Amino acid sequence: xxxxxxxxxxxxxxxxxxxxxxxxxxxxxxxxxxxxxxxxxxxxxxxxxxxxxxxxxxxxxxxxxxxxxxxxxxxxxxxxxxxxxxxxxxxxxxxxxxxxxxxxxxxxxxxxxxxxxxxxxxxxxxxxxxxxxxxxxxxxxxxxxxxxxxxxxxxxxxxxxxxxxxxxxxxxxxxxxxxxxxxxxxxxxxxxxxxxxxxxxxxxxxxxxxxxxxxxxxxxxxxxxxxxxxxxxxxxxxxxxxxxxxxxxxxxxxxxxxxxxxxxxxxxxxxxxxxxxxxxxxxxxxxxxxxxxxxxxxxxxxxxxxxxxxxxxxxxxxxxxxxxxxxxxxxxxxxxxxxxxxxxxxxxxxxxxxxxxxxxxxxxxxxxxxxxxxxxxxxxxxxxxxxxxxxxxxxxxxxxxxxxxxxxxxxxxxxxxxxxxxxxxxxxxxxxxxxxxxxxxxxxxxxxxxxxxxxxxxxxxx
Numbered sequence: 001x002x003x004x005x006x007x008x009x010x011x012x013x014x015x016x017x018x019x020x021x022x023x024x025x026x027x028x029x030x031x032x033x034x035x036x037x038x039x040x041x042x043x044x045x046x047x048x049x050x051x052x053x054x055x056x057x058x059x060x061x062x063x064x065x066x067x068x069x070x071x072x073x074x075x076x077x078x079x080x081x082x083x084x085x086x087x088x089x090x091x092x093x094x095x096x097x098x099x100x101x102x103x104x105x106x107x108x109x110x111x112x113x114x115x116x117x118x119x120x121x122x123x124x125x126x127x128x129x130x131x132x133x134x135x136x137x138x139x140x141x142x143x144x145x146x147x148x149x150x151x152x153x154x155x156x157x158x159x160x161x162x163x164x165x166x167x168x169x170x171x172x173x174x175x176x177x178x179x180x181x182x183x184x185x186x187x188x189x190x191x192x193x194x195x196x197x198x199x200x201x202x203x204x205x206x207x208x209x210x211x212x213x214x215x216x217x218x219x220x221x222x223x224x225x226x227x228x229x230x231x232x233x234x235x236x237x238x239x240x241x242x243x244x245x246x247x248x249x250x251x252x253x254x255x256x257x258x259x260x261x262x263x264x265x266x267x268x269x270x271x272x273x274x275x276x277x278x279x280x281x282x283x284x285x286x287x288x289x290x291x292x293x294x295x296x297x298x299x300x301x302x303x304x305x306x307x308x309x310x311x312x313x314x315x316x317x318x319x320x321x322x323x324x325x326x327x328x329x330x331x332x333x334x335x336x337x338x339x340x341x342x343x344x345x346x347x348x349x350x351x352x353x354x355x356x357x358x359x360x361x362x363x364x365x366x367x368x369x370x371x372x373x374x375x376x377x378x379x380x381x382x383x384x385x386x387x388x389x390x391x392x393x394x395x396x397x398x399x400x401x402x403x404x405x406x407x408x409x410x411x412x413x414x415x416x417x418x419x420x421x422x423x424x425x426x427x428x429x430x431x432x433x434x435x436x437x438x439x440x441x442x443x444x445x446x447x448x449x450x451x452x453x454x455x456x457x458x459x460x461x462x
Contacts (some may be wrong), residue, residue, distance in 0.1 A: 003391050005037075007069055013164045020333065022044055022045065022046050022047050022051065022109050023042055023044055023107055023109050024042070024043050024045065025041070025042060025043040025082075025106065026040070026041070026042040026105065026106075026107045027040070027041050027042075028040045028041075029041075029247070030106070034070035035143040036089060036090055037086055037087065037088055038086070038087045038088075038089060038105070039085075039086055039087075040085045040087055040105050040107065041082065041083070041084045042081050042082075042083055042085075042100065042107045043081070043085075044078055044079070044080050044081060044083065044109060044291070044395065045080050045081075046080070047079070048265055048299050049079050049108070049111065049112065049137045049138070049164060049200055050076075050078060050079055050112045050163075050164055050188075051078050051109040051110060051111060051112055052075060052076050052077070052078065052109065052110050052112045052113075053074075053075045053076075053078055053083075053085070053107065053108075053109060054075075054108045054109075054110060055085065055087065055105065055106070055107055056105070056106045056108075057089070057103055057104070057105060057106075058090060058103065058104050058106050059103045061352070064092055064093070064103075066087060066092050067091065067092065067173070068368075069091050070087055070089070070090075070092050071085055071086070071087055071390075072085065072086040072087075072088075072231055073085035073086055073191070074189075074190075075391065076112065076188065076189070076212045076459075077112055077188040077212065078109070078166075079163070079191070087359035095167075105235075107431070111136040111137075111138060112136065112185050112186070113134035113136050114135060114136060114137055114140075114166060114168075114184070115134070115135040115140070115168055115171075115183060115184065115185055115186070115217075116132060116133070116134055116135070116183070116457070117133040117135065117177070117181055117182075117183050117184075118131065118132055118181060118182045118183075118184065118283075119131050119132075119133075119180065120180055120181060120182055120224060120227035120228060120277075120280055120281075121225040122227075122230050122280075131281060131282070132175055132281060132282075132283075132317060133337075135168070137150075137164075137166050139168075139215040139382075140166075140168050140259075142403055145168065145170050145171075145337065146169070146170020146171070147168075147169045147173070148166065148167060148168050148170060148175070149165075149166075149167045149169055150165060150166050150167075151165055151256060152165070155307070155309070156307045156309075156366050156368070156369065156382065157369050158365075159301065159308030159309055160294060160299055160300030160301050160309060160368075160369035161300040162299065162300035162303070162369050162370075163391045164214040165300075167367060168185075168370065168371055168373075169367075169370035169371070171183055171217055171371070172290065172362060172363030172373070173363075175239065175241060176223050177181055177217070177362075178183075178218045178223065178224070178235075178241050178315070178361075178362045179221065179223035179224065179227070179233075179239065179240055179241065180227055180375055181218040182216055182218075182277075182281075182455070183216070183218070183373050184214035184215060184216055184217065184455075184456075184457055185214065185215055185216075185217050185370050185372060186213070186214050186459075187209075187212060187213055187214070187215050187292070187295065187296045187370060188211055188212050189206045189210050189211055189212050190208075190209060190239065191207060191208055191209070191294060191295075192205060192207050192294065192295050192298040192303040193205055193206060193207075193209050193298075194206060194294050194298070194398065194399060195398075201302065201304075202399075203231050205240075206399045206400070207291055207294060207398065207399050207400070207403070208400070208401045209291055209292055209295045209402060210401060211402075211458075212236045212457050212459060213288075213292055213457065214456060214457035214458075214459060215288065215296045215370070215372060215454065215456050215461060216372075216454040216455045216456070217362075217367075217371060217372055217373060218362040218454065219243040219244075219362075219373075219374055219378060219379060219381065219452050219453070219454045220243065220244050220273070220371055220452055220453050220454055220455060221237075221241055221242060221243055221244055221362070222234050222236075222237045222240040222241075222242055222244045223238055223240025223241060223245070224235075224240075224241065224244070225240075225244040226240060227280075228273055228277060228280060229244055229400075231274075233319050236352045237352050237359075238259070238338070238352070238353060238354075238361050240400075241355075241361040241362060242352075242355075242358070242359040242360070242361055243359050243378060243379045243449070244376075244413035244452055244453040245379050245448075245451060246257070246449045246451075247360055247452065247453075248453070249382055250272065251272055251273065252272045252274050252287060252382065252453055253269050253270075253271075253272045253274050253275075253287065254269050254270035254271025254272035254274070254275060254442060255270050255272075255351070255375045257269070257344055261407070261408050262384045262385070262405070263384070263404035263405065263407070264294040264407065265285045265424055267284060267458070269286070272288050274287065274455065276334065276358060277455060283405050283457050283459075284457060284458045285455050285456070285457050286384065286456060286458070287382060287383055287384045287385070287453055287455065287456065288381075288383050288384065288454070288455075288456040288457065289384050289403065289404055289405065290383045290384075290385040290398045290403070290422060290454060291385050291398055291399075291400075291402065291403040291404075291406055292383075292420050294370060294398060294422070295379065296368075296370060296375070297372075297375045297376075297422075298368075299366065299368040299369040299370040299372070300369050301368075301369070303343070305321045305322065305325060305376065306325065306326065306368040306369075306370070306375060306376065307321060307324070307325060307366065308369075309321060316330075318330045318331065322376070322377070323367050324365060324366050324376055325362070325366050325375075325376050325377065326360065326365050326375070326376035326377025326381065327358075327359065327365070327370075327374070327377045327378045328377045332356045332358070332360070332376070333356050333358065335351070335357050335358075336437070338408050344389070359378055359379060359452075360374055360377065360378040362374070368399075372454075377453075379450055379451055379452035379453045380422060380450055380452070381422055381452060381453045381454055382451060382452070382453040383405075383422060383453075384404070384405070385398075385404065385405025386405050386407065386408055387404070387405075387406075387411055405430075425427075
């Protein structure tokens, strides 16, 4: 039932009941009598890491929840300093007539989780283990989860411009994180430079993602697929640690095209591994958009390769930078067959059992500054978007604010009507690995041995 409310919070001083060492000077002022909106100002200080913000309306001893749909302003990854949120009380189940004399706003801060471990085992095998484990930077600093890199500890972090540099490197030391579990890294809302309409790197930021999201640390593996299918452990593909390749868009989302016509049908799914993952972990999992994928790949850099160290040098097909970040043709993607011919062999006995051949297993190459592995090479990664190259009619569909790509009709009209995949040509590619300037296309129901994906989780359902 809706409550009736008239807000008259003129310069009302409010306090935060929790974390008073990090949040202070909380005040609320209604834009009365001209508006129902309320400006809530507060100061964060003494926070060593970014924090998340929670807001509630306290009416005496009663707590009135404030959903995210009622709030405009930054709630995630908030740094020290002065901040303001704009709150619409009518979206809290309240309308503008009755006076709540004891009402006040409460602002609290919580340590921002940076990683999420999701257990993929079915309920009967889960026992007392938690399905979801959120890890903050502080949790990882305890050493209970293995090694980590922070600040400018190593070159591949120091060359990025992320405001808070932190990578959990110990995630590669436990095979369960790419077999029976799926680990996600939170990516903050942000902006980056990417390729413009001329195929050149933009001189300024031209891609803007306004909401945070989680990205799988590893590509979706064969073992993880088997967990979602309840089919038991993998006996090949290096114990299932290699990516689940040779799969179609339809296998991930349940349908190939019109019945799931992203972007018009949003994150709706009718089956596939995205739906199985949602049902298993209880969170909104799906493929990433191309824009989300690119922002996650960039990780605070603006070079072709995500280490931020330039394009390297190429000798006899081997590029000095590409060689360190992903599997491609000249570092194991191709091999010699029985006749001595150099070619790609994705389904040979060697490729299935040898981590150094064919698809890569997690942790063999350097991650980016978000701690995401194999964003270049290994397999191209299917995203939600339909593919279309730049056109004078529809522009370039991977830039702008929260781009969702073209419609199926636009893609079919101008280009292919196929799905987009990013990753720099995958393990069979020649070694460019310039993952945000090149992409492959795939019919929704078709599959390719060079194509896989990684899932995302969307934490704000606004």
